Amino acid sequence: xxxxxxxxxxxxxxxxxxxxxxxxxxxxxxxxxxxxxxxxxxxxxxxxxxxxxxxxxxxxxxxxxxxxxxxxxxxxxxxxxxxxxxxxxxxxxxxxxxxxxxxxxxxxxxxxxxxxxxxxxxxxxxxxxxxxxxxxxxxxxxxxxxxxxxxxxxxxxxxxxxxxxxxxxxxxxxxxxxxxxxxxxxxxxxxxxxxxxxxxxxxxxxxxxxxxxxxxxxxxxxxxxxxxxxxxxxxxxxxxxxxxxxxxxxxxxxxxxxxxxxxxxxxxxxxxxxxxxxxxxxxxxxxxxxxxxxxx
Numbered sequence: 001x002x003x004x005x006x007x008x009x010x011x012x013x014x015x016x017x018x019x020x021x022x023x024x025x026x027x028x029x030x031x032x033x034x035x036x037x038x039x040x041x042x043x044x045x046x047x048x049x050x051x052x053x054x055x056x057x058x059x060x061x062x063x064x065x066x067x068x069x070x071x072x073x074x075x076x077x078x079x080x081x082x083x084x085x086x087x088x089x090x091x092x093x094x095x096x097x098x099x100x101x102x103x104x105x106x107x108x109x110x111x112x113x114x115x116x117x118x119x120x121x122x123x124x125x126x127x128x129x130x131x132x133x134x135x136x137x138x139x140x141x142x143x144x145x146x147x148x149x150x151x152x153x154x155x156x157x158x159x160x161x162x163x164x165x166x167x168x169x170x171x172x173x174x175x176x177x178x179x180x181x182x183x184x185x186x187x188x189x190x191x192x193x194x195x196x197x198x199x200x201x202x203x204x205x206x207x208x209x210x211x212x213x214x215x216x217x218x219x220x221x222x223x224x225x226x227x228x229x230x231x232x233x234x235x236x237x238x239x240x241x242x243x244x245x246x247x248x249x250x251x252x253x254x255x256x257x258x259x260x261x262x263x264x265x266x267x268x269x270x271x272x273x274x275x276x277x278x279x280x281x282x283x284x285x286x287x288x289x290x291x292x293x294x295x296x
Contacts, residue, residue: 011287012083013076019280020075024067026275027268065139066117073113075276077106078173096174103173107166115162116143116155122225158225160238165217172210176202176273192281196274203273207266215261216254219245 081102086094094102120142127135136142146154179202184191187198194202220241227233235241245253 012079015280015283015287016076016079017072018283019276020072021068022279023075023272023276024069024071027067027071027272066114066121070110070114071272071276074106074110074169077109078102081105094177096178099174099177100170103169104166107169108163111159111162111166115159116146118162119146119155119157119225122158122222126226157227158221161217161221161224161241164238165214165221167217168210168214171213172206172269175209176206179205194277196278199274199277200270203269204266207269208262211262211265212258215258218261219254219256 082094082099085098085102117139120136120139123142123146124136124139136145143155150157180191180194180198183198183202184194187194220238223241223245224235224238227235235244249256
């Protein structure tokens with residue numbers, strides 16, 4: 001992630017969006033059955049017994065469809081917001097507060113754009129575990145049915161806790177940038193020249209730190225999204241979900257599946273960030289900046 005400060009232009013947008021999409025493609029390679037299993041502890045054996053190996057990968061298609069625009073939108077928005085918020089003291093440094101604002105803004109835009117696909121993913125992954133639910137045939141079939149039966153509200157179920165989850169990237173990305181800065185100073189090298197190993201260290205540590213602090217919102221979001229038109233409404237909203245989880249399962253209920261989630265998301269974060277950094281550098285070198293960049 002660059003520290004250059006310049007007005008948004010087609011070159012920077014292309015490099016950021018292209019590298020973000022490449023990061024989304026790369027992460028597909030480590031999509032394992034764990035996304036399904038992270039919803040409920042102990043569900044691995046249950047899903048395999050009921051639905052076999054195919055059930056372990058249910059929800060893979062919408063995950064793939066969501067990952068491509070997810071990271072393309074996120075990294076593009078993040079880098080552009082960083083440029084806008086960068087200081088004009090000649091050092092082009094970004095404060096922690098400004099970095100958190102950039103990460104949060106990019107997270108909000110990405111969440112609103114991709115939420116329907118994550119709803120479909122969750123419904124597909126859990127429909128075999130809910131009695132009396134007419135199964136969805138596939139990703140686009142699920143999108144049409146949810147829109148028809150539940151309207152826009154159904155497609156954006158879980159949006160509030162998902163937006164609350166912006167706190168995750170608001171913690172992860174500034175932490176990532178600070179660790180990169182520290183490693184660059186240790187190696188006496190520019191941040192945009194750090195090797196893949198250093199990027200992997202920064203991305204894994206920042207991911208574990210942010211995920212541990214913000215995991216409860218993931219539990220609430222998943223439980224709200226798995227509720228469908230044909231299933232029993234266990235929760236009336238975010239507050240009701242938080243109250244019932246705490247009453248029925250205690251504080252530990254908000255961290256159910258956290259270990260499984262970290263085993264899945266930490267390697268995914270390493271692949272995503274390392275891919276973005278390496279591909280972004282390649283694209284920047286492939287498309288040199290104009291001698292006289294246009295100003296807005």
